[in-house]
Amino acid sequence: MTTTVRGQSTIWSMRGLIWNFARRDLKSRFKGTALGWAWSLVVPLSTLLIYTIVFAVIFRIEPPPLGNGRPGNFTLFLFAGLVVWTVFANGINTGILSLLTTGGLLKKVYFPSYAPVLGSVIAVLAQSAIEVGVLLAIMVVLGNTSWTYLLVLPWAVLFVCFLSGLVHALAVLNVVFRDLSHIISVVLQLLFYLTPIIYSLSFIPEAWQGIPLRRIIGANPLTEFVTAFRNCVYDLTPPGFATWIALAAWTAVAVGFGVLVHRKLGLDLGERL
């Protein structure tokens, strides 16, 4: 069963192709629009504004204090969580369709199916990098800085691997079951409220009518990622050892899922698309 016609390829050897797919996604996304790249900032900032009005002004949610002892600012608190969520949701939503949109090509030329998927993840990351930059700039202006910023780097490595593994698995599965992308968009809505983005985990009662709410929300991998990121840039407290273990474990599960689906289904997409 060894077919050497496909040659040996690793993610590293495919980096040129992955990067080219990322460039394609980035360049085509805002082509022909008047605001162009500005949209990648306008959309999240307006989301931020809307949520701030709804949850801070109308519902009066009290944010925890900033890491430097100043009173909490809901907009910043929300921003720190929303950035992570935006990367996650955009990564899933665009990545899951990346094989179907690039698909015709896979019937004509062989290349590893993860290349367009990872390319679309990179494109989403590049767009969100601006947001993260804006967030950190505001934090610096407010004097809310600490060495814990450095922990964002290992956090980001884990998060990108977690996201990539998950997105690739979903993208391949979506080729086989085309409904998946629609199901996922519903799941994402639910997941948004099951993740402490507009609230913090401590707001949640231990149990509500016998349902262990806090444990359910805490078991969500995104809770771990959002909370750890917020600890690093808002609370300025380093995430504990147990958190890092949990992050690494979730990443391993997602990557394993991605590899498994790739081996099972991702090699024969040429006849499924």
Next chain:
Amino acid sequence: MSDPGLSFTPSASEALVEEPSITVRNVSKAFRMHTERRDSLKERFIRGRSRGHHTFQALDGVSFTIPRGQTYALIGHNGSGKSTMLKLLAGVLRPDSGDVIADGRISALLELGAGFHGELTGRENIYLNAAILGLTRRETEQAIDRIIDFADIGEFIDAPVKTYSSGMYLRLGFAIAVTVDPQILIIDEIIAVGDEQFQRKCFDYLHSLRRKGTTIVLVSHALGIVEEMCEGAIWLDHGRMRKVGPAREIVRLYLDEVNATEIKLASEAAGADAPDATEEADASPARGGSGEVRVTDLEFVSAAGVVAPVLLTGERATFRLHYEARKPLEDVVFGLGFFTETGINVAGPNSGSGLPPVPVLAGRGTVDFQVERLTLSPGSYGVSTAVVSHSHTFDYIDRGFQLAVRGSAGGEPGLARMFGGWSAGPATVQPESSETSRSLDPPGQQPIRRPSEPATPHPTETAHA
């Protein structure tokens, strides 16, 4: 259908063996066919796994090797597994069982410009497409000027690809493929696209690749191209290996069978409404058309004005079509088609090109086509006849008549004889003393030294050096 006596024996390809560039060993590939695909979960939930599916065996135990640096074609009818084989070679599909082994960088041209993104400019698409074909960024940057030059689409290179004409699209796609410099090239019918100039560019490129020692595998229905370009051919029939060997031989065997099948089908169809035709079943050729007019005979009339079994190259010849019409018709065009034994269409004269239409009355009649000098080279030809009106076909007989042509004197190579005279044009006379200039003297210039002499070269003159 597949006669075991004709099944593949490795001898033909083994005879050519040096180093195999591509080895296909006992490869099978089946596709699941659904009457209706059930890819969505709802369908799976509601109706369960689709029960109606059956497998379609696209390839069944195919084995062959292609020696390094040779050009091979895959031939066979539609659905014979050619394209599946090509996709397996390109790595797009994986075989269910068996091995496909290649020993070099493969580039597949299954579709030109397949990876183009409409919103991106030509230049941006070059980077993307080159990466898909396996070029690094540095290699692409080195090649990009060459690509743009080859594509020759001017300022459009910086315009979005969605604004391109289909011709520009193909040119750019091909230009990118040119630069990949593969060791093995897989081509699917691309030669059939584009305008004349583009096709020539393709051919020139393919020839240059062949000279460089690239192994080429192509699928083409243009059997003339196969014969001309390929050393070998692989004949697939319903997913099985039928025969492999020298291209000309395989193409001829393939055509023989296609013709035989066609004749069989035609005679079966004819047999249904005219039982007495079955006697001639073996000899009767493929026939088509609506039948208001039928060609009943084709006679060859020699220069002497008599019906002859053989015509002579260079002599006057008349082709006399006998027809029978059920009703009077206007605007009828008669045509002839001359084919070599290998199926090459040498000529196809017809009465339609600018000539007044031939009136046809109900009943029997004849039409003559006369040539002053028969240009066909000696050999035997199959002659097709056709009676058409605009795009409607009244009658068509595929190579229903055999024409033997004999040469009068002296053989010249080629399918056609060109009757003409040779004469010398003006040329610069080189000084005779220099030895180098003498060696460069083409023999054709020699008669010029004596302008008074007739143009026909004299054998004695060439002896002067």
